[in-house]
Amino acid sequence: MNNWEQIQGIYIHIPFCLQKCLYCDFASFPQQDRETMAKYTDNLCQEIQQRALSFPVNPQATIYFGGGTPSVLPLEDIAKIVGTLKNNGLWQKPLEATIEANPGTISLESLSTYRQLGFDRISFGIQSMQDEELRAMGRVHTSLQAREAIKLAGEAGFSRISADLIYGYPSQTLKSVTDSLQTLVLQGIKHMSVYGLVVEEGTPLCNYLDVGKLILPSEDDSGDMYDCVTKYLPQQGYKRYEISNYACIGEESRHNLVYWQYLPYLGLGLSACSFDGQARITNSNNIEEYLQGKTPETEKLDIETRLAEYIFMGLRTSYGVNLAVAEERFAIDIREIYKKEISECQSKGFMEIDRLQRTMHLTDFGMKFGNQVFEKFL
Numbered sequence: 001m002n003n004w005e006q007i008q009g010i011y012i013h014i015p016f017c018l019q020k021c022l023y024c025d026f027a028s029f030p031q032q033d034r035e036t037m038a039k040y041t042d043n044l045c046q047e048i049q050q051r052a053l054s055f056p057v058n059p060q061a062t063i064y065f066g067g068g069t070p071s072v073l074p075l076e077d078i079a080k081i082v083g084t085l086k087n088n089g090l091w092q093k094p095l096e097a098t099i100e101a102n103p104g105t106i107s108l109e110s111l112s113t114y115r116q117l118g119f120d121r122i123s124f125g126i127q128s129m130q131d132e133e134l135r136a137m138g139r140v141h142t143s144l145q146a147r148e149a150i151k152l153a154g155e156a157g158f159s160r161i162s163a164d165l166i167y168g169y170p171s172q173t174l175k176s177v178t179d180s181l182q183t184l185v186l187q188g189i190k191h192m193s194v195y196g197l198v199v200e201e202g203t204p205l206c207n208y209l210d211v212g213k214l215i216l217p218s219e220d221d222s223g224d225m226y227d228c229v230t231k232y233l234p235q236q237g238y239k240r241y242e243i244s245n246y247a248c249i250g251e252e253s254r255h256n257l258v259y260w261q262y263l264p265y266l267g268l269g270l271s272a273c274s275f276d277g278q279a280r281i282t283n284s285n286n287i288e289e290y291l292q293g294k295t296p297e298t299e300k301l302d303i304e305t306r307l308a309e310y311i312f313m314g315l316r317t318s319y320g321v322n323l324a325v326a327e328e329r330f331a332i333d334i335r336e337i338y339k340k341e342i343s344e345c346q347s348k349g350f351m352e353i354d355r356l357q358r359t360m361h362l363t364d365f366g367m368k369f370g371n372q373v374f375e376k377f378l
Protein backbone atom coordinates (compact mmCIF):
# COMPACT_ATOMS: atom_id res chain seq x y z
CA MET A 1 0.00 0.00 0.00
CA ASN A 2 1.33 3.47 -0.88
CA ASN A 3 1.92 5.83 2.03
CA TRP A 4 -0.78 8.19 0.68
CA GLU A 5 -3.39 5.44 1.06
CA GLN A 6 -3.01 5.04 4.84
CA ILE A 7 -3.29 7.36 7.84
CA GLN A 8 0.28 8.46 8.67
CA GLY A 9 -0.38 10.81 11.57
CA ILE A 10 -2.91 11.20 14.37
CA TYR A 11 -3.68 14.59 15.90
CA ILE A 12 -5.54 14.99 19.19
CA HIS A 13 -6.86 18.44 20.08
CA ILE A 14 -7.02 19.53 23.74
CA PRO A 15 -8.81 22.90 23.72
CA PHE A 16 -8.06 24.17 27.23
CA CYS A 17 -5.62 26.84 28.41
CA LEU A 18 -5.02 28.61 31.71
CA GLN A 19 -5.73 31.96 30.10
CA LYS A 20 -6.09 33.26 26.59
CA CYS A 21 -2.97 34.82 25.07
CA LEU A 22 -3.63 38.22 23.52
CA TYR A 23 -2.76 37.18 19.96
CA CYS A 24 -4.44 33.76 19.91
CA ASP A 25 -7.39 32.77 17.76
CA PHE A 26 -6.98 28.99 18.12
CA ALA A 27 -9.87 26.84 19.29
CA SER A 28 -9.02 27.04 22.97
CA PHE A 29 -10.84 28.10 26.10
CA PRO A 30 -9.44 29.51 29.33
CA GLN A 31 -10.19 28.22 32.81
CA GLN A 32 -12.54 25.33 32.17
CA ASP A 33 -13.89 23.48 35.17
CA ARG A 34 -13.00 19.86 35.95
CA GLU A 35 -16.44 18.63 34.90
CA THR A 36 -16.15 20.12 31.39
CA MET A 37 -12.67 18.69 30.98
CA ALA A 38 -13.83 15.23 32.06
CA LYS A 39 -16.81 15.41 29.69
CA TYR A 40 -14.55 16.52 26.85
CA THR A 41 -12.20 13.61 27.54
CA ASP A 42 -15.11 11.15 27.49
CA ASN A 43 -16.42 12.55 24.19
CA LEU A 44 -12.96 12.45 22.66
CA CYS A 45 -12.54 8.82 23.71
CA GLN A 46 -15.92 7.99 22.17
CA GLU A 47 -14.88 9.73 18.96
CA ILE A 48 -11.63 7.73 18.91
CA GLN A 49 -13.61 4.49 19.22
CA GLN A 50 -16.10 5.49 16.52
CA ARG A 51 -13.60 6.71 13.96
CA ALA A 52 -10.72 4.29 14.56
CA LEU A 53 -11.92 1.84 11.95
CA SER A 54 -12.89 4.35 9.28
CA PHE A 55 -9.43 4.46 7.64
CA PRO A 56 -6.49 2.08 7.22
CA VAL A 57 -3.78 3.23 9.65
CA ASN A 58 -0.04 2.79 9.36
CA PRO A 59 1.07 1.07 12.62
CA GLN A 60 3.89 3.62 12.76
CA ALA A 61 1.56 6.62 12.42
CA THR A 62 2.87 9.59 14.40
CA ILE A 63 0.94 10.94 17.39
CA TYR A 64 0.55 14.62 18.25
CA PHE A 65 -1.35 16.05 21.22
CA GLY A 66 -1.83 19.77 20.50
CA GLY A 67 -4.09 22.57 21.56
CA GLY A 68 -4.82 24.66 23.43
CA THR A 69 -2.52 23.43 26.12
CA PRO A 70 -2.58 19.64 26.57
CA SER A 71 -0.55 20.03 29.78
CA VAL A 72 -3.53 21.68 31.56
CA LEU A 73 -5.56 18.49 31.18
CA PRO A 74 -5.29 16.32 34.32
CA LEU A 75 -2.88 13.38 33.94
CA GLU A 76 -5.66 10.82 34.42
CA ASP A 77 -7.45 12.30 31.37
CA ILE A 78 -4.30 12.24 29.23
CA ALA A 79 -3.75 8.62 30.31
CA LYS A 80 -7.36 7.75 29.41
CA ILE A 81 -7.00 9.23 25.91
CA VAL A 82 -3.68 7.47 25.33
CA GLY A 83 -5.19 4.18 26.56
CA THR A 84 -8.17 4.57 24.21
CA LEU A 85 -5.86 5.25 21.26
CA LYS A 86 -3.82 2.15 22.11
CA ASN A 87 -6.88 -0.07 22.63
CA ASN A 88 -8.27 0.99 19.27
CA GLY A 89 -5.12 0.41 17.23
CA LEU A 90 -4.35 4.09 16.63
CA TRP A 91 -1.25 4.14 18.85
CA GLN A 92 0.85 1.11 17.94
CA LYS A 93 4.53 1.83 17.24
CA PRO A 94 4.50 5.54 16.42
CA LEU A 95 7.55 6.99 14.70
CA GLU A 96 7.13 9.86 17.12
CA ALA A 97 4.68 10.85 19.87
CA THR A 98 4.63 14.55 20.75
CA ILE A 99 2.78 16.44 23.43
CA GLU A 100 2.56 20.24 23.53
CA ALA A 101 3.05 21.88 26.89
CA ASN A 102 3.16 25.31 28.44
CA PRO A 103 6.23 25.83 30.67
CA GLY A 104 3.91 27.26 33.34
CA THR A 105 1.79 24.11 33.60
CA ILE A 106 4.24 21.23 34.03
CA SER A 107 6.08 19.46 36.84
CA LEU A 108 8.64 16.67 36.96
CA GLU A 109 5.77 14.34 37.85
CA SER A 110 3.65 15.28 34.82
CA LEU A 111 6.64 15.13 32.45
CA SER A 112 7.66 11.71 33.81
CA THR A 113 4.10 10.48 33.35
CA TYR A 114 4.07 11.64 29.72
CA ARG A 115 7.28 9.66 29.15
CA GLN A 116 5.79 6.58 30.83
CA LEU A 117 2.71 6.84 28.63
CA GLY A 118 4.96 6.73 25.56
CA PHE A 119 5.47 10.35 24.52
CA ASP A 120 9.03 10.77 23.26
CA ARG A 121 8.94 14.40 22.15
CA ILE A 122 7.71 17.55 23.85
CA SER A 123 6.94 20.88 22.27
CA PHE A 124 7.01 23.90 24.59
CA GLY A 125 5.14 27.07 23.69
CA ILE A 126 7.90 29.41 24.86
CA GLN A 127 7.40 32.32 22.41
CA SER A 128 10.07 34.56 24.00
CA MET A 129 12.75 34.42 26.68
CA GLN A 130 12.06 38.02 27.78
CA ASP A 131 9.65 38.48 30.69
CA GLU A 132 8.42 41.86 29.50
CA GLU A 133 7.46 40.37 26.12
CA LEU A 134 5.81 37.34 27.72
CA ARG A 135 3.65 39.68 29.80
CA ALA A 136 2.78 41.73 26.71
CA MET A 137 1.68 38.52 24.99
CA GLY A 138 -0.51 37.47 27.94
CA ARG A 139 1.50 34.27 28.47
CA VAL A 140 1.16 32.54 31.85
CA HIS A 141 4.84 31.64 32.21
CA THR A 142 8.13 33.48 32.80
CA SER A 143 11.50 32.99 31.11
CA LEU A 144 12.76 31.31 34.29
CA GLN A 145 9.91 28.80 34.10
CA ALA A 146 10.81 28.15 30.46
CA ARG A 147 14.43 27.35 31.45
CA GLU A 148 13.20 25.18 34.29
CA ALA A 149 10.75 23.33 32.01
CA ILE A 150 13.52 22.48 29.55
CA LYS A 151 15.70 21.19 32.40
CA LEU A 152 12.89 19.12 33.92
CA ALA A 153 11.95 17.66 30.52
CA GLY A 154 15.55 16.44 30.17
CA GLU A 155 15.43 14.96 33.68
CA ALA A 156 12.17 13.20 32.84
CA GLY A 157 13.88 11.55 29.86
CA PHE A 158 12.82 13.74 26.94
CA SER A 159 15.72 13.98 24.51
CA ARG A 160 13.60 15.54 21.78
CA ILE A 161 12.44 19.00 22.88
CA SER A 162 11.02 21.67 20.60
CA ALA A 163 10.32 25.33 21.32
CA ASP A 164 7.91 27.73 19.61
CA LEU A 165 8.98 31.36 19.29
CA ILE A 166 7.31 34.49 17.90
CA TYR A 167 8.98 37.48 16.29
CA GLY A 168 7.46 40.80 15.22
CA TYR A 169 5.42 41.22 18.42
CA PRO A 170 4.91 44.68 19.97
CA SER A 171 7.87 45.65 22.20
CA GLN A 172 10.20 43.11 20.54
CA THR A 173 13.49 44.36 19.14
CA LEU A 174 16.16 42.77 17.00
CA LYS A 175 18.29 42.43 20.12
CA SER A 176 15.57 40.80 22.23
CA VAL A 177 14.72 38.28 19.49
CA THR A 178 18.40 37.45 19.04
CA ASP A 179 18.80 37.03 22.82
CA SER A 180 15.83 34.64 22.96
CA LEU A 181 17.24 32.54 20.12
CA GLN A 182 20.70 32.47 21.70
CA THR A 183 19.32 31.45 25.08
CA LEU A 184 17.39 28.54 23.59
CA VAL A 185 20.38 27.39 21.54
CA LEU A 186 22.46 27.43 24.74
CA GLN A 187 19.73 25.46 26.54
CA GLY A 188 20.28 22.68 23.99
CA ILE A 189 16.92 22.95 22.19
CA LYS A 190 17.32 21.02 18.92
CA HIS A 191 14.11 22.04 17.18
CA MET A 192 12.55 25.48 16.91
CA SER A 193 9.39 26.71 15.23
CA VAL A 194 9.79 30.45 14.76
CA TYR A 195 6.72 32.29 13.53
CA GLY A 196 6.33 35.85 12.35
CA LEU A 197 3.39 37.40 14.20
CA VAL A 198 0.10 37.33 12.32
CA VAL A 199 -2.48 39.70 13.81
CA GLU A 200 -5.82 37.88 13.76
CA GLU A 201 -9.09 39.81 13.59
CA GLY A 202 -11.08 39.83 16.79
CA THR A 203 -8.17 39.06 19.12
CA PRO A 204 -7.39 41.42 22.05
CA LEU A 205 -4.07 42.15 20.35
CA CYS A 206 -5.91 43.38 17.24
CA ASN A 207 -8.08 45.67 19.38
CA TYR A 208 -5.10 47.04 21.33
CA LEU A 209 -3.31 47.81 18.07
CA ASP A 210 -6.43 49.54 16.71
CA VAL A 211 -6.64 51.89 19.69
CA GLY A 212 -2.86 52.42 19.87
CA LYS A 213 -2.42 50.67 23.23
CA LEU A 214 0.23 48.46 21.62
CA ILE A 215 2.42 49.24 18.62
CA LEU A 216 3.91 46.77 16.18
CA PRO A 217 7.61 46.96 15.30
CA SER A 218 8.15 48.75 11.97
CA GLU A 219 8.22 46.67 8.77
CA ASP A 220 11.97 47.27 8.55
CA ASP A 221 12.50 46.06 12.11
CA SER A 222 10.36 42.95 11.54
CA GLY A 223 12.31 42.33 8.31
CA ASP A 224 15.56 42.54 10.29
CA MET A 225 14.19 40.04 12.81
CA TYR A 226 13.28 37.67 9.95
CA ASP A 227 16.79 38.00 8.49
CA CYS A 228 18.30 37.38 11.91
CA VAL A 229 16.26 34.19 12.51
CA THR A 230 16.91 32.79 9.03
CA LYS A 231 20.67 33.44 9.26
CA TYR A 232 21.42 32.83 12.92
CA LEU A 233 19.87 29.37 13.36
CA PRO A 234 21.55 27.84 10.25
CA GLN A 235 24.86 29.30 11.50
CA GLN A 236 24.29 27.36 14.72
CA GLY A 237 23.77 24.09 12.84
CA TYR A 238 19.98 24.10 12.48
CA LYS A 239 18.58 23.29 9.07
CA ARG A 240 15.67 25.41 7.92
CA TYR A 241 13.64 22.43 6.75
CA GLU A 242 10.33 24.30 6.52
CA ILE A 243 9.58 28.01 6.16
CA SER A 244 9.18 28.47 9.95
CA ASN A 245 10.91 25.34 11.28
CA TYR A 246 14.54 24.69 12.13
CA ALA A 247 16.08 21.44 13.31
CA CYS A 248 19.42 19.84 14.08
CA ILE A 249 20.05 16.63 12.10
CA GLY A 250 17.39 14.00 12.81
CA GLU A 251 15.32 16.37 14.98
CA GLU A 252 12.73 17.30 12.35
CA SER A 253 9.09 16.91 13.39
CA ARG A 254 7.99 13.67 11.73
CA HIS A 255 4.37 14.46 12.48
CA ASN A 256 4.47 17.81 10.71
CA LEU A 257 6.19 16.18 7.74
CA VAL A 258 2.99 14.15 7.29
CA TYR A 259 1.11 17.42 6.66
CA TRP A 260 3.81 18.88 4.45
CA GLN A 261 3.99 15.71 2.36
CA TYR A 262 0.20 15.93 2.05
CA LEU A 263 -0.25 12.43 3.47
CA PRO A 264 -3.47 11.26 5.15
CA TYR A 265 -3.97 12.07 8.83
CA LEU A 266 -6.70 11.69 11.39
CA GLY A 267 -7.61 14.69 13.55
CA LEU A 268 -9.76 14.06 16.63
CA GLY A 269 -11.29 16.49 19.07
CA LEU A 270 -12.80 19.95 18.86
CA SER A 271 -12.16 21.69 15.51
CA ALA A 272 -9.74 18.95 14.46
CA CYS A 273 -9.36 18.28 10.79
CA SER A 274 -8.67 14.97 9.02
CA PHE A 275 -7.55 14.26 5.47
CA ASP A 276 -8.07 10.83 3.96
CA GLY A 277 -6.34 11.54 0.66
CA GLN A 278 -9.60 12.52 -1.08
CA ALA A 279 -11.57 14.65 1.36
CA ARG A 280 -11.16 16.97 4.33
CA ILE A 281 -13.27 16.11 7.37
CA THR A 282 -13.62 18.85 10.00
CA ASN A 283 -15.10 18.71 13.49
CA SER A 284 -17.17 21.57 14.86
CA ASN A 285 -15.20 24.33 16.60
CA ASN A 286 -18.13 25.00 18.92
CA ILE A 287 -17.61 23.17 22.21
CA GLU A 288 -21.33 22.65 22.89
CA GLU A 289 -21.84 21.19 19.41
CA TYR A 290 -18.79 18.99 19.78
CA LEU A 291 -19.92 17.70 23.17
CA GLN A 292 -23.35 16.95 21.68
CA GLY A 293 -21.63 14.75 19.09
CA LYS A 294 -22.26 16.86 15.97
CA THR A 295 -21.23 15.00 12.81
CA PRO A 296 -18.06 16.41 11.23
CA GLU A 297 -18.32 18.20 7.89
CA THR A 298 -16.87 16.46 4.86
CA GLU A 299 -15.50 18.43 1.93
CA LYS A 300 -14.65 16.37 -1.13
CA LEU A 301 -11.52 17.73 -2.79
CA ASP A 302 -11.28 17.62 -6.57
CA ILE A 303 -8.01 16.71 -8.27
CA GLU A 304 -7.09 20.35 -9.03
CA THR A 305 -7.46 21.31 -5.36
CA ARG A 306 -5.49 18.30 -4.16
CA LEU A 307 -2.70 18.95 -6.61
CA ALA A 308 -2.50 22.64 -5.67
CA GLU A 309 -2.46 21.77 -1.96
CA TYR A 310 0.21 19.12 -2.55
CA ILE A 311 2.41 21.73 -4.25
CA PHE A 312 1.68 24.39 -1.62
CA MET A 313 2.61 22.06 1.25
CA GLY A 314 5.69 20.65 -0.48
CA LEU A 315 7.05 24.07 -1.39
CA ARG A 316 7.02 25.05 2.28
CA THR A 317 9.80 22.53 2.92
CA SER A 318 13.45 22.49 1.94
CA TYR A 319 12.89 19.03 0.37
CA GLY A 320 10.43 20.62 -2.02
CA VAL A 321 7.77 18.99 -4.17
CA ASN A 322 8.58 15.48 -5.30
CA LEU A 323 7.67 15.46 -8.99
CA ALA A 324 8.03 11.70 -9.41
CA VAL A 325 5.68 10.99 -6.50
CA ALA A 326 3.20 13.54 -7.88
CA GLU A 327 3.20 11.74 -11.21
CA GLU A 328 2.44 8.42 -9.55
CA ARG A 329 -0.05 9.83 -7.07
CA PHE A 330 -2.03 12.20 -9.31
CA ALA A 331 -1.10 10.82 -12.77
CA ILE A 332 -0.06 14.35 -13.70
CA ASP A 333 3.19 15.97 -14.82
CA ILE A 334 3.39 19.11 -12.66
CA ARG A 335 5.95 20.71 -14.98
CA GLU A 336 3.49 20.46 -17.88
CA ILE A 337 0.43 21.70 -15.98
CA TYR A 338 2.20 24.61 -14.27
CA LYS A 339 4.71 25.42 -17.01
CA LYS A 340 4.02 29.17 -16.96
CA GLU A 341 3.95 29.53 -13.15
CA ILE A 342 7.15 27.53 -12.70
CA SER A 343 8.97 29.50 -15.36
CA GLU A 344 7.89 32.83 -13.74
CA CYS A 345 9.09 31.66 -10.33
CA GLN A 346 12.40 30.45 -11.76
CA SER A 347 13.03 33.70 -13.59
CA LYS A 348 12.49 35.68 -10.36
CA GLY A 349 14.92 33.40 -8.51
CA PHE A 350 12.16 32.05 -6.25
CA MET A 351 12.36 28.42 -7.30
CA GLU A 352 14.76 25.76 -8.55
CA ILE A 353 14.22 22.37 -10.15
CA ASP A 354 16.57 19.53 -9.28
CA ARG A 355 16.39 17.32 -12.36
CA LEU A 356 18.40 14.53 -10.78
CA GLN A 357 16.26 14.28 -7.63
CA ARG A 358 13.13 15.21 -9.58
CA THR A 359 12.11 17.83 -7.04
CA MET A 360 11.09 21.47 -7.23
CA HIS A 361 11.85 23.69 -4.24
CA LEU A 362 11.97 27.31 -3.14
CA THR A 363 15.31 29.08 -2.87
CA ASP A 364 16.14 30.99 0.35
CA PHE A 365 15.06 34.12 -1.53
CA GLY A 366 11.81 32.40 -2.58
CA MET A 367 11.06 31.41 1.03
CA LYS A 368 11.04 35.09 1.96
CA PHE A 369 8.40 35.73 -0.69
CA GLY A 370 6.58 32.41 -0.20
CA ASN A 371 3.10 33.96 -0.35
CA GLN A 372 3.75 35.40 -3.83
CA VAL A 373 4.73 31.91 -5.01
CA PHE A 374 1.89 30.05 -3.28
CA GLU A 375 -0.82 32.25 -4.76
CA LYS A 376 0.30 31.26 -8.25
CA PHE A 377 -0.46 27.63 -7.52
CA LEU A 378 -3.50 27.86 -5.24
Ligand code: SF4
Nearest residue numbers: 017020021024028068
Ligand atom coordinates in the same frame (compact mmCIF):
# COMPACT_ATOMS: atom_id res chain seq x y z
S1 SF4 B 1 -1.43 28.86 25.21
FE1 SF4 B 1 -1.46 28.59 22.97
S2 SF4 B 1 -3.56 27.90 22.49
FE2 SF4 B 1 -3.58 28.70 24.59
S3 SF4 B 1 -4.25 30.81 24.37
FE3 SF4 B 1 -2.00 30.84 24.36
S4 SF4 B 1 -1.41 30.68 22.18
FE4 SF4 B 1 -3.58 30.11 22.35
